[in-house]
Every structure is written in C-alpha cells, then in structure tokens.
Amino acid sequence: MVNIIDVGLGNVRSIEHWLDRSNLFYKRVSEVTSITEDVIIIPGVASAGEYMYRLKKTGLDKEIIERSSWGQKIIGICLGFQILTDYSEEDGGTKCLGILKGSTKYIDEHKTHNGWDAFHLDARKLSENLHVKKKRKKIVSGRVYFNHELRVELECTSHVSQLDNGITSFAIQDNIFGFQFHPEKSQKTGQELLELII
C-alpha cells in the first residue's frame, strides 16, 4: 500500500492516476498514524514554505525523516524532491527535511525549466541497491517532463543524473529517490520508471 503524502497541497490526484495505471494500491496519508511500512511518495506542485509548514503542523516531517533513517523507501517528486534537501530558497528561505545533503536554489536569473528532456536509468549500475526492483527490463530510457523554477544542488549521493544545463534530473541514495521531473506526466517513460522503483 503506497503512502501518498496529502497535506492539502500537491498533485496527489495525478500521482493516484499514475499508480492506477500500473494497478498499484495506495492511500492518502494526512496524519502520522496512517502511514504504513510501504513506499512514501511526496508529490510536487506547491511551494516549499507552505508545504513544510503543513508537514510540521501534522508531525509528518519528523515521521518521514525517522522512517527514511530506518530504510523505508521515500520518493520525492519535483517539490517533493526539493524538500528532501536541507534548505530551499523558495518563500524567502525554507528549512526542509534534510534527508539529502544539499540545497534548492532558483535557476539562474529566475528562469524556469518547462518541457521535455532526455532520461536514462540503467538499473544494472544500481544492482547493490535493494530498493530498485530486479526486473527483466534493466534500462529505462526516453524523455521526461519538467516544470519547475528551482533546482536541487546535492553535496553527495550515490547516483545523480544531471542535464546539460546543470539541473539535477534525479538522485538515488539507498532508499531515497528524488525526481525533479514529473514521472506521473512523462507518458511511457514515467510508467516504466514506476515499475522499476515500486
């Protein structure tokens, strides 16, 4: 039962549709007592300040941090990826979850990054990561959809992919998966990725 964090913000419905298409069971989680041991997804499409405020108000911030340290799989998408870092420049500066060492900054000159870019993930390079499913299809390659104005800068992770423009596309560190793009809106590639990681 996949846990989708729902604090009244974020594109929860789109994530549900994404999981539905792969026949996965899920539930919305709005309070600490509802979380199960399965994957936790932190969705995107919101601002860091308000999202962190609501996570703290419900105690979900500490719960997610604690569960991540036990090895529970956490997937952050877009904003969900950005708040896994220590700090975000958004909303005048926001302290985030600090699960991934690094910070989230505005893209140079406050430009935005909208559209499709290439994606490539070779699961054979992550063969020691028990959180990546052992599937017959080892490589997911195609294009993915980005729509953001802040970028993640990480200090170190075991597997990071950057685009030509320096934007961190995704990062995988043991049980932590962060995607700057929207896999739920990345058509075939997003669906193949889902089946590799959940």
Added chain:
Amino acid sequence: MSFRIGTTLLIDSNGNGIQSYGFNKKRILGDLQKVLKFLDAYEVDEIHAIVPFKGKGDSGSSKIFSHLSEISISTPLSIGGGITERNIGKITKDPFFERCIFNSAIFDNPELLQKTKSIMGHQSMVASIPFIIDDNLKIYYSKTNIFQAIKDELWKDLESNFNEVLLLDANAEGGKNGFNFQVFKHIKFPIDRILISGGLTKGDINKAKKMGLAGVSIDNFSLHSEYSIEALR
C-alpha cells in the same frame, strides 16, 4: 530543452471536446474523456484544455475542471477558461494539471494572477492571447468579447506575471491556411517563452522551431491524426 508540440482542446459547457473555426463556428469532437485519451495515446507534448469563456456569464468551468480531474492521462495538462477567485482555491488544492491559462485576468485581475502564482509557481502561468491584426494588433478580452488595442505597458505586466504566452491567430483558427507571423512585429515578449496556435501548417511548425519559439499548439489536426506528432518532432 526541446521544442514542444502540444494540442489545444476546447471544452463546451456539456463537457464535450469541441473544435472552433475562425474563433466563431464550433463543432463537437466528442466525449472529453475519449478525446483526452486519444491525445494521450498520440503522446502530444502537452494539452491546453480551455473552456471558451465569452462575456460575463457562468461557463460552468468548475464542474468541467472537476470532471477533468477524474480523467487519468499521462500527458502534461494546462487548464484555462473560467478560473476565478471563487474556484481557484478548490482547483489548486489538488491540482491534476501543471499549468493555468488566463485571459481576462491579464487585463483586470492581477490579484488572481498573484494568488495563483503563489500557489502554483511562476512556471505554471500561461497567458492566452487570441489576436487579430487589423492595421494594428488587437488582443481578445474574453469578458467583453472584444478584440481591443493594447498599451505597451501590458507587455511588461505579461512578462512579470507569466512564464509563457500562447498566441492564437483567431482568424486562422481551425484551418490550415497558415499562422500570421506578422504578429511578431508587435510582440514585446521573450521569444523562447512564446507558443503559437491557429492555422498552423507543417511549414509554420518548422518556422516556429527555427525561430526558437517554445512550441506550438495544434488544434484538431493532431486529434484527427492528420498531423503525426512523432513526424513533426
């Protein structure tokens, strides 16, 4: 960042996908869910789903947006037409879309634009600019249902409030007679943040790509498979 080839999908008050010709005549394309599923299967780069809103009447947009949220698609979605202060809270509480498209608020409601931007981010803001060229450039204002001349200041407001603009050649809409590129003589907005729509030929799409535009939004030709999205990329 690649050039985007999207599709404009108009929706009537009964929740049907419709096609518009010359900003005037309408033809029903079919049930919204089926139309969206086709576009999703064709893997267009994005879908601009707009409830045409002319005048001050209620377009029933909230009900249509609610219906849209139930449809599972894996293609990026922008919605517009009838986003107001009354429904913005509900719409953005659980967004099933990535971007919001505005027309009348460009002229008369900066507060709504700011509110949406604060929730969804600058990257989500798209200005819909249907235009005609009648000696000078005239831009459509949906609340009055009139194409009107604009002041230079509008371009500054557009640049600060919107990430992208969607220029629709109203006279060419629904046809294949070509987009009126003369409009660029009048535009004061960064070219790499402009999408064009209306009357697009394959040559127009190539021209837009060479000009460095952000992308195009094709109307019924992608739905009818007359234009292969894959071949246009």
